[in-house]
Amino acid sequence: MSVASYYSQEAHGPFFTKPLGNFELESGVTLRNATIAYSTFGTLSPAKDNAILFPSWYSGTSKIIEQAYIGQGRALDPDKYFIVVANQLGNGLSSSPHNMPSPLNGASFPEVMIGDDVRAQHQLLTEHLGIEELQLVLGGSMGAQQTYEWAVRFPKMVKRAAPIAGTAKGTAHNQLLVQTFREAITSDPRWDEGCYSDAAAVQRGLRRHARVFAASGFSPRLFSEEGWRAIGFSSTEDFLTNFVEGYFLPMDPNNLLLMLNKWAKGDVTRGAGGTLQSVLSKITARVTTIAIQEDGFFPLADIQAEQKMTPNSELVTISSPWGHLALFGIDPEYNSKIDATLKRLLLA
Helix, strand or coil: CCHHHCCHHHHCCCCEEEEEEEEECCCCEEEEEEEEEEEECCCCCCCCEEEEEEEECCCHHHHCCCCCCCCCCCECCCCEEEEEEEEECCCCCCCHHHCCCCCCCHHHHHCCCHHHHHHHHHHHHHHCCCCCCCCCEECCCHHHHHHHHHHHHHCCEEEEEEEEECEEECHHHHHHHHHHHHHCCCCEHHHHHHCCHHHHHHHHHHHHHHHHHHHHCCCCCHCCCCCHHHCCCCHHHHHHHHHHHHHHHCHHHHHHHHHHHHHHCCCCCCCCCCHHHHHHCCCCCCCEEEECCCCCCCCCHHHHHHHHHHCCCEEECCCCHHHHHHHHHHCCHHHHCCCCHHHHHHHC
């Protein structure tokens, strides 16, 4: 599958695209003719009081989130709620290195921060959809970073928040982990600042990235118990080649690098001023912080430390051999516990 066909309506639709105009980034650079892609599920009530926002995570799209979290009878039930799934800048559907005209492609695409995503989403909700209140903002991993940013930046809009398997501020360990992902993508000697002259070099970098990602994204228990057999794979190599590599190989490496930079620099205090504790203490939403016990990306201790700084919050821990990547909806037990937790939060 080509990069263009991967980031298409056929592969990840249906989704809408909203022009953001000339969007000024936190860096001071203007992203001209910027767009944000999003999907909606359900019907917005006449009072516009049943909206939920779910920003995307690293490498994810609105289609992937739909398949993992949204459906009749689930917590995110389109029969009850109007659910907006927003694609972060750089994920391939919104403005990204691969879909912007030169010179804004590849390595010259401007730096984007988590706060830029949240401001773009705010513009979408308020100016385009007319939404001024969110019953819930939730997201996993990088989506959790955006969830914290929403709760801090727009407290009057956010009634409830559920950051899942992510933190408000990156730790030194998490930043080092992200650095290994970046280095894997660009590891081939023929990689040259996003140059596509050697497609094979790009593919080799993406394969290395996929395996590094798998080594830390899934738990050791998944491999020792051969948990990949439950989804139809016959060996570790079959799983890594056809599931993990197969997932990443169609993607644009510069899109991934842009998101990784955002991930590493995620810090809710950047635009708020003050210490992490002083910033989180100002959150007024009811917060359910969700951690995955076996998470190698965002360890339980790091998530718990931030939850203790957040008023009106609770910590829910879910165990899954799929580790951080249980987020993708692979583990039925994780899915049922997430639904139960979110249903309880939405009734609070």
